[in-house]
Each structure stands twice: as structure tokens, then as C-alpha cells.
Amino acid sequence: MKTEYHNVCEQNDEAGRQGIKAMDTPEVLSRIRSAFELFDSQSALLRSSFENLKQDLAKANEQLNVKNKALSGKVEELQQMSSRLHCILESLADGVLVVNTQLHVERCNPAAENLLNLPRSFVEGRPYADITNGLGNVEKLTVAIEQGRTVLDEQRSSVDARGRRTIVLASVAPIRSATGTILGAVEVLRDVTPLRALEERVQHQKRMAALGEMAASVAHEIRNPLGTIEGFARLLKHDLDLAGQPEHSRLSSKIIEGAQNLNYVITNLLTYARPMQLQYETFEVSTLFNSVSDVLADGAAVHGVNLQLNMPEPLFRLNGDIRQLRQVLINLGRNAIDACPKGGHVSLDGTLQKKDVLFTVSDDGSGIAPEDLSSIFDPFFTRKEGGTGLGLSLSHKIVGAHGGEILVNSKLDAGTIVKVVLPQLGEGS
CATH class of the missing domain: 1.10.287 (Helix Hairpins)
Known part of the structure; x- marks a missing residue:
């Protein structure tokens, strides 16, 4: 679109072509003056528009900075929340498995690693059915994902290659988006093996x-x-x-x-x-050994078994019921002698380990069958001909009353090691 300024210029050009000198024509000068004035006003308007645009841009930048700052704060807050949730997940005593809708494991925490006995690098990304080692239930997980149902405290168990049994309570729940869409499922495995x-x-x-x-x-x-x-x-x-x-x-x-x-x-x-009643006294462990040695020596001689007593140091003292503890060592020693063939070996040792007294009775006799180990302290349980099945039961009760424990390690036809662990300073100290 032509402005009046352009019209004046065209007229001046035409006048020049016709040989008319513009500077000598008052009318032309007036028009030029008007054109310059119009140019000045348009320039001023343009400058004003530019300033307004500049101010608008500054305001927009300021608003953008405010929004960016707020967004950065939100991002940082989300990162902190995500980090906190990660720490919580990593610290949970219960095993957690996060599974997508294709039943592949997306997340696994350390507790789940321990329960499954598999490294996280192996678990994550693999099909759920391939990694649960008998502790999983694909059917329950499928129900959670397809039907949105929650399963609480379902007991499951598995036995590993070494015969160790693991029992868990499993809970499964669907994972939903903000709009309610099911994105997968989370399974929580609580180890209740010690409790059971x-x-x-x-x-x-x-x-x-x-x-x-x-x-x-x-x-x-x-x-x-x-x-x-x-x-x-x-x-x-x-x-x-x-x-x-x-x-x-x-x-x-x-x-x-x-x-x-x-x-x-x-x-x-x-x-x-009867309830166990102990008569506590402090005594030299060597005194206890001396009271046991004659009884066991006679039994070993009758059976043709070699008996070795490794006597503790005289300053080695114990607080307990010496009469009852004597009966424990005699029972264990007799069992060891009876388990040995003629020419076998039985040893009785006493040592001090930190704040505990350790008595060890070992033999190279017939040993105990693995299936019998869990029953040897039951009353009336015995594999010995003529045995009553009360010696070990009573010994176990006496040691337990002293706050100690009896540990048995045995292999069939290879011998047995029985350890009696007692606190050095008992109730009466």
C-alpha cells in the first residue's frame, strides 16, 4: 500500500522528468515537509511499538523464569520423593517384586534377592515364572492384573537344593495409574520361616x-x-x-x-x-571333670574304648548346679562310649570362649541318622537297645535351665560331636 510520502516522491520524480526543479516549487517543498513529518510520526509509532514489544517480551521472560523455577522445584521435589521411596524399598525387610502386565519383573529389592537366592541383575527383566523358585504364584498375579483383585497373606513354601525350607506370606495387589488403568502388580513376600x-x-x-x-x-x-x-x-x-x-x-x-x-x-x-530347680554355686571346672572321669573311665574300660579327658585350667570357673551338670556330662559320655565299637575313641574337652563355657564330647562311633537328629531330645526316643530315651531329654532340659544350649553334629558311621554351651556366670553369680 502506497503512503502519501511515496506519492510525493513519485510526483517529484515526475516533475524532475518534466524539467521542473523541486526546490523552486513551494508546493513541492510543503509536500516534502509533510512527508518527513509523516515519516517521523511513523518512526515514533514504530519505536513505541518496539518498546511495548520489548516490555511484553521482558514480562514473558520473567513469567517464564518464574514458571521454570517452580517447575525445577517440582522436579527436585519429585526426585527427592523418588529417592526416598527407593531408599524405603531397599530398606524393607520384606521382599518386593514389581511386575508389568506381561508378567515380567521390573523391580526387585534386596530382601527379595535373599529370599529367591538370585541376584537382582538376573531377576529384573525376566518372566516372573522363571525366578520365583517355588515361592511364586502366577495365577494369583494374573488375577491381580486382569481382575484388579488383591490377595493377602497367602502362605507359600519351597525347599532348596540343600534341603532348607523357606516359608513366606505373600500379598499381591494391582498397580493402578491416576486414571485407574492397571499398569502391573506388586508382590510382597514376608519370610515367616523362623516364626513357623x-x-x-x-x-x-x-x-x-x-x-x-x-x-x-x-x-x-x-x-x-x-x-x-x-x-x-x-x-x-x-x-x-x-x-x-x-x-x-x-x-x-x-x-x-x-x-x-x-x-x-x-x-x-x-x-x-517337674520344673527344674537348680542349686547354683561357683566351682572349678576341673572339679566337675574329676567327678565325671572315674565314672566314664570305668564304662570305657568295660567297652574297650579309649577315653581322653582334656582337663581345663584350675582357674577356669563356672557358676551352676554342679550335680546336674555332672549328670549331663555323664549322660553324653556314656552315649558316646556306647556308640563306639571296641577300640573306638571318645574325648571330653572343656574350654572358655569369651563369656561362655564350652564342653565338647566327641566320638568316632556309629553316628546318628539325619532323620533322627530332630528327635534325639524327645523323651522316650532312642535307637539304643535297652535305652530309655530319657538321658538326652533330661540333659537338654538341664542345660536349657542354665541358659545354655546343646549342639549336635553327626554323620552316620563317622561319629558324633556334641557341644554344650553354658554362660560362665549363671543366675546365682
Whole structure:
């Protein structure tokens, strides 16, 4: 579009072509002046528009900076939140597996690594069914993803190559977006193996306690007539000795011996059934060894077994019930001797380990079958011919009453090592 300024210029050009001198024409000068004035006004308007645009741009930049700053704050906040969630996930004692809709594991925390016994680098990205080692349930996970259902505290278990059993409580829940779309599922695995073992132990102890009470009740009923039998057998033996009938006297001696053996079993049974009452005193461990050595030496000599007693230092002291602990070492020593063939070896050691006293009874005898190891402390359990199954049960109870424990390591036909661990300073110290 032509402005008036352009029109004036064209007119001036035309006048020049016609030989008219513009400077001599007042009208032309007036038009030129008007054109310059118009140019000045347009320039001023342009400058004003430019300034306005400049100010608008500055405001826009300022607003953009404010929004960028706010956005940076939000990004930093999200990063901090993500980092915190990551730390929480990594610190959880429960195993966590995050699975997408294709049932591939996207995330695995350290607790899940330990439960699955697989490194995270192997787990993440693989199909869920390939990595759960018997602790997974694809069906429950599929239900969570396809139907949006939650599964709580489903008990699962697996046994590894070394025979160790793992028990978990598994909970599965769908992962939803803000719009409700299911993006996958999260599975939480809680290791309850120690808890279940404790529950089984408590139930086992309850059964054993009930059995002990019942047996003690029966033992009370047996002890009185048993005493009568032994008493009359002694009178009979006395009369037979006076009558000069040694053969019949020998038979009455067998009755007395049988009654005494049965009375010994009843005494152990009643001791096992009653609450343990300990008489604490501080004594040299060498004193305990001396009281045990003669009894075990006689038994070893009868069986033709080599016995070695590694006597502790004289300053090595222990606080406990010496009479009860003597019975423990005698029971363990006799078991070791009975397990050995003629010419076998049995050793008894006493050492101090930090704040604990450690007694070790080892032999190279027949050993204990793996399937029997979990039952050896049960009352009446025995594989020994003529055994009562009360010696180890009573020993276990005595050691437990002292705040200690008995550890058994045995291989069939290769021998057994029994360790008795006791706190050096017991209740009465």
C-alpha cells in the first residue's frame, strides 16, 4: 500500500522528468515537509511499538523464569520423593517384586534377592515364572492384573537344593495409574520361616510337656508297688541265702536289679516332668571333670574304648548346679562310649570362649541318622537297645535351665560331636 510520502516522491520524480526543479516549487517543498513529518510520526509509532514489544517480551521472560523455577522445584521435589521411596524399598525387610502386565519383573529389592537366592541383575527383566523358585504364584498375579483383585497373606513354601525350607506370606495387589488403568502388580513376600519354626517348637514342647505329665502320673502309680516288689525280693533273697539256695538267690537278685533299673527310669522321668530347680554355686571346672572321669573311665574300660579327658585350667570357673551338670556330662559320655565299637575313641574337652563355657564330647562311633537328629531330645526316643530315651531329654532340659544350649553334629558311621554351651556366670553369680 502506497503512503502519501511515496506519492510525493513519485510526483517529484515526475516533475524532475518534466524539467521542473523541486526546490523552486513551494508546493513541492510543503509536500516534502509533510512527508518527513509523516515519516517521523511513523518512526515514533514504530519505536513505541518496539518498546511495548520489548516490555511484553521482558514480562514473558520473567513469567517464564518464574514458571521454570517452580517447575525445577517440582522436579527436585519429585526426585527427592523418588529417592526416598527407593531408599524405603531397599530398606524393607520384606521382599518386593514389581511386575508389568506381561508378567515380567521390573523391580526387585534386596530382601527379595535373599529370599529367591538370585541376584537382582538376573531377576529384573525376566518372566516372573522363571525366578520365583517355588515361592511364586502366577495365577494369583494374573488375577491381580486382569481382575484388579488383591490377595493377602497367602502362605507359600519351597525347599532348596540343600534341603532348607523357606516359608513366606505373600500379598499381591494391582498397580493402578491416576486414571485407574492397571499398569502391573506388586508382590510382597514376608519370610515367616523362623516364626513357623518357633510355633512348631512351642507346639512340640506342649506335646512333650503333656506326655511328661502323663508319664509322671503313671510313674507315681508304679513307684509304690515297685518299692514293695523290691522290698519283698530283698527279703526273699535273704531267706534263700540263709537256706543255702544260691541259684534261687541269684534269681531274686535279678528281680532286685530290674526293680532298681525301673526305679532309675522313673526317677529320671519324674525329674524331667517337674520344673527344674537348680542349686547354683561357683566351682572349678576341673572339679566337675574329676567327678565325671572315674565314672566314664570305668564304662570305657568295660567297652574297650579309649577315653581322653582334656582337663581345663584350675582357674577356669563356672557358676551352676554342679550335680546336674555332672549328670549331663555323664549322660553324653556314656552315649558316646556306647556308640563306639571296641577300640573306638571318645574325648571330653572343656574350654572358655569369651563369656561362655564350652564342653565338647566327641566320638568316632556309629553316628546318628539325619532323620533322627530332630528327635534325639524327645523323651522316650532312642535307637539304643535297652535305652530309655530319657538321658538326652533330661540333659537338654538341664542345660536349657542354665541358659545354655546343646549342639549336635553327626554323620552316620563317622561319629558324633556334641557341644554344650553354658554362660560362665549363671543366675546365682
